Amino acid sequence: MTSPPAYQPPVLEGARIRLRPYRDDDLPAFFALRADPVAMRYGSHPAWTHPDQARDRFESSRHHNAPDRQVCWAIAARDDDRLLGSVALFHINAAQRLADIGYMLETASWGRGLATEATTLALDHAFAALGLRRIEADIDPRNAGSCRLAERLGFVHEGRLRERWEIAGETCDTSLYGLLARDWKSARPG
Template identity: 50%
Template sequence: MPGDIHARLAALPAFPALTGARVRLREPRSDDADAVFALFADPAVMRYWGSAPMRSRMQAEGKLEEMREAFARREALDWIVADRRSGAALGTCTLFRFDARHRRAEVGYALHASRWGQGLATEAVALALDWSLRTLGLHRVEADIDPRNEASRRLLLRLGFRSEGLLRQRFFIGEDATDSELFGLLAQEWRGRDR
């Protein structure tokens, strides 16, 4: 059945590992705690997130546990984006908010600031999109970003997403109300693009 996303998620025998030219998407491990803490404690990385930077390594350990539990419940796929050669954790890429009835999900991503501008996040998100559209049979993938985040905006447009609207003052970052820009990508647009 084309729309049975939850059944396809439940049938996964293990956490899906995906390999690209320069990055690998793999399951989160306990030994990723230092890298996850470095990622989510960085104010530059967290600038457009709706939560404050992490303040302790224990928060990273808790996040890794949440990531593993979300997969166990098949509610989200929280990949660690790792360097293909060294295996070092560079960031995260997540598929979440699966909606089986409407065959859609959301994508999110974060990359260590030292690796920005190298196309690694684009490669990681492309791997997740390709896998989810083929394997899960998604019809649509959405992304919701702060419109001031130009790098994220360019990444989504490069991958074929379209901006579908601005939601005014939807989130608070600290005490500041911020807008949210919704992007969408349809399966037929992904299949029809030049790669």
């Protein structure tokens, strides 16, 4: 049996979803999310094809959280606690009070405002509880849903990094977005 992690991300309640730490029984859904080629089209790796590919990332998301390293939450439905997606603050740089944000939802839950709800909770935590001052999002410019979500949250498009990544033989640009703590109060979705 694995011992419980030393630090657990807090449970944050939204209207329709909650952010909570991963549980051991989330592993199949965690894999299924990242095995969907539609959801992974603009992801940092191609869709997984075998459950073994999920183990290291799941282990890290479940057990290797710390306020000065990364905070990985499951996005779960409020009614039945089923895993719907992921949101994470990662590459946390405590000295610079800086972090990246990443998010994804199962395709069946897209277009209902759930990612807006989940990322708003994570950003509240980033600025108020962790005291961060800047959050960055690295988004493929072709990923219209993610670009729109970032803009909806008040992120500013700060530049385009050409051919930054090579994923499954395809070079991909980055649209770099940034959100400052001082802008969050006015930008925060109602």
